Amino acid sequence: MRPPIKRIALSTGGGDAPGLNAVIRAATLAARNRDWDVVGIRDGYNGLLFPDEYPDGGLIELTRDSVRGIIHQGGTIIGTTNRGNPTAYPMRQPDGTWKEVDRTQELLARFDEHGIDALITIGGDGSLTIGRHLHEAGLRLVGVPKTIDNDLEKTTSTFGFDTAVDFASECIDRLFSTATSHGRVIVVEVMGRYAGWIALNAGMASGAHAILIPEIPFDLEHVAALITHREQHGAKFSIICVAEGAVPAGGELSIVGRAVGQAERLGGVGAKVANQLEAITGRETRTVVLGHLLRGGSPTSFDRLLGLRFGAAAVRALDEGHTGVMVALNPPTVDYIPLEEAISRQKTVPLDCDSIATARDLGINFGDEPPRHSAIGR
Ligand code: F6P
DSSP states (O other), X not given: OOOOOOEEEEEEOXXXXXXXXXXXXXXXXXXXXXXXXXXXXXXXXXXXXXXXXXXXXXXXXXXXXXXXXXXXXXXXXXXXXXXXXXXXXEEEOTTSOEEEEOOXXXXXXXXXHXXXXXXXXXXXXXXXXXXXXHHHTTOOXXXXXXXXXXXXXXXXOOBTHHHHHHHHHHHHHHHHHHHHHHTXXXXXXXXXXXXXXXXXXXXXXXXXXXXXXXXXXXXXHHHHHHHHHHHHTTOOOXXXXXXXXXXXXXXXXXXXXXXXXXOOEEOOHHHHHHHHHHHHHOOOEEEEEOGGGXXXXXOOHHHHXXXXXXXXXXXXXXXXXXXXXXXXXXXXXXEEEEHHHHTSSBOOOOTTSHHHHHHHHTTOBOSSSOOOTXXXXX
16 A cells, blocks of 8 residues: 655656646645645656756755746747666766666666655656656555547547647648749658658648658659649649658658667658659759657647647546556547557557548548549648
8 A cells, every 4th residue: 555645746758749747737736636636747757867967956845836927838838858868877877878778777766865755747658658667666655647649549549739720720821822832842851750640631621732741652653643743723823741750652750860778860851852852853842851840839628628638638647546557538538548559659640540531532641642623722
């Protein structure tokens, strides 16, 4: 039988996502309403692993005052990192090389020293995998799913995704007027890692003419034929929305690089697609990479609400005695899913989903078939 909870910690890990501060606020208020103390660990787990590097010792007391007025703010008030995996922490060795060191026991000792009874870890698949490991090592813990990529399997949605899609759609709207005025082709590259959710949803919502996603390997001859077909029918401009993880049939993923202790960084496919399309069609083609802009800004009301619901549900889960679970949206409710199930598989776009069928009905080209005659679009 575990002792009752008196003090919990919150940690945000991996890339930030609009809605994180709503989670922090809801979890803090729900915990304070149970007379629990709440601390935020700075920058993932770095606040506990490197307390000397922080003027406040790496922990922020979270009170009603400190979480006031943050629901609409992007980012995370406690900071995050995608380099702080405590189970394989990159440490520089005396000879200048890097070695990954397992710092789990050291971290658990710090939780004890600070009298922290439980952790709410807010993050994507990487942070939730670390969470599962810490849970197995004995930490009482609940996960909150976060990613703009929407690629977590056991939750209908993650906060940050709606904001990213909304902003990408607005950007594509803006690109339409300049593309139309100049009679240009514009290729827009969006984030999403190995899933095409952002490209698919933003591309459809804004009327892009072709959408290239990781789930459907593309052949640019089809996209070029679409551009030419549109031109022959009086539309001299085209908008192509490309997911950063889109791959040419028989080709390779575009990788920018990989820093020590980080996942591979994707990027560059937009420029490659633009160059090749220009070469094939002879039409002036430009590239816009939306990149981290999709992670910034104020969360949409959908993401704020989801963040609030997840934050409060995580506290309820702890209060009800759950550990090793992730809160998950399963409309109309929020469920608790075992962490091992939550991280077992990545959620990619199913090829038989109605969005793909709808896009094809609208004449949107995925680079896997010749353009349909309806493909004039907006
Ligand atoms: O997972 C969220 C995400 O924004 C991906 O879409 C993108 O590939 C990656 O993070 C970028 O990470 P970083 O902030 O390290 O560049």
